Amino acid sequence: MQVPGHPIISFPMASSLAPLRLSQTELESISLKCRRLILNMLEKAQSGHPGGSLSAIDLITALFFHEMRMDPKNAAWEDRDRFVLSKGHGVPALYAVLSQLGIIPESELSTLRRINSRLQGHPDRVVLPFVEASTGSLGQGLSIAQGIALALKLQKRSSRVFCLMGDGETQEGQIWETAMSAPKYKLNNLIAILDNNNGQIDGHVTEVMNLEPIADKWRSFNWVVHTINGHSFAEIISALEKARGEKDRPTLILAKTVKGKGVSFMEDKISWHGVAPNAEELQRALEELKGEKS
């Protein structure tokens, strides 16, 4: 696969039943390209959510290119690991990653949010493979991920379910209902990841409706909690490795992230939650990401 401005990365595309386990260097290269793809598609769409896509992209990249067992050619493979994007507004990050797996043609990314596109403003599981849940109404994805995890256990499959949540999203009560029930069912195959960028539409999460102490809350609900830098592939991979070894408890990876990460004028700026860059802003952003319009 040719990544403009970067070395060619090759990885098995056909029936990759084992996780890709790409190196940190390779992951960094892919996520950099994905950042450019995200900004390009948002500029083209002239709407969407850059802040939360950029805070989540390293986490999603690590899952698909390092941790998850899947076959990009076979969305129906029942033993695949599943990814549920509970924070549905971050979906440009998922579309970018799926394009780098060959699941979506890169050219299709420019159809984001357009009429008749498979790339809905928030993910639609009915029209796009590897989108495991239709989300965007916040607070529902973790329940769905739990249901998949329960079914996998009942079917005696070893697959696991990864669920990426926004931090503002966990203000929803339904999240805490699942926080209660997943440990009851000893779902060691459920790994929730909290994209803790501390931003939501109306301000910083700590001001709008403070969630701290987050790690203590989840621990008190009987989850295993690992707090990491969500932009360090070394730390992401290390936490995912630990989750693999859990025997009877679900894991929450508390990923400290920066909203708009990678673009200086977007970083931790609440105003970039749900506003697309214009052409000039896109160019400035791409220069910082050492890329050209792809």
Next chain:
Amino acid sequence: MGAKATRDSFGEAVRDLGKENPAIVVLDADLSVSTKSVTFAKSFPDRFFQMGIAEANMIGTAAGMAFSGLIPFCCSFGCFLTGKYETIRVSVGYSRANVKLVGTHAGLGIGEDGYTQMGLEDMNLMRGLPGMTVINPCDDKTTRAAVRFAVEHQGPVYLRLTRQKLPDLHASESDFKIGKGIVLKKGGKLALIGTGATVTEALQASEKLANYKPWVIDIHTIKPIDKDLLKTLAQECSQIVTVEDHNIVGGLGSAVAEVLSEVGFSGKLLRLGVQDTYGESGLPDELFEKYGFSAHQIAQKVIDWR
């Protein structure tokens, strides 16, 4: 003829079908003794999931199970289940999840517990979701058939059941065909249409209205509703009466009115049921009488109306 609460029929039917089909799982939110999902739980403890008093999480979990090939039945009182509308709207409806929602304790028929426990808007809410099949059976046999349909049908289903016993009106499960109303009595210019608990009230009212030779119809499938049968009634009748233990807004009466308007019905429609108000405590019979859809009230209102 016997009598049985349709929730009891459901518990037995889902247990019996569970023997044939290992994909069937049942979830409940601390009401398994009331919804009768406990009947399944006793036979298949490994396929029963007690989710506690947290209905939204139960519904979302059921959706995830459905995405993985299971056939989840998600049980609670109809009001508590459909009260989690946003979760049903997105996780089940929009997601085309093969989830079977079982809402018991339909309507004023629950009696003494009062309004907060009564499913009085549930059909309206579920009818508003594209792709949702809404079934409100009136007796044991049709309830069993509806549960079997739910298992075989690929797509979301809302099954509305009663706490109170209802007399047997149908002899065989084969009387039930999804989306097809059942003609209990063929008549003249007047038609009485019931659903669920009110079918038996309509039937009894028809005895009091024998002079008018009313049709009596069981509309068990609220969505998709039987347009063919309604078209026939529109042509044959000059007066059509709907009766439901539900708010008249958005339920059977509304569904019938929509079709009658479309086919150019030139007669009059009377919608009996809860007249866009809230319920209250009382004995079921007292409540049906007070809110105007006991057999006696149906007959009286039809006579006054004519």
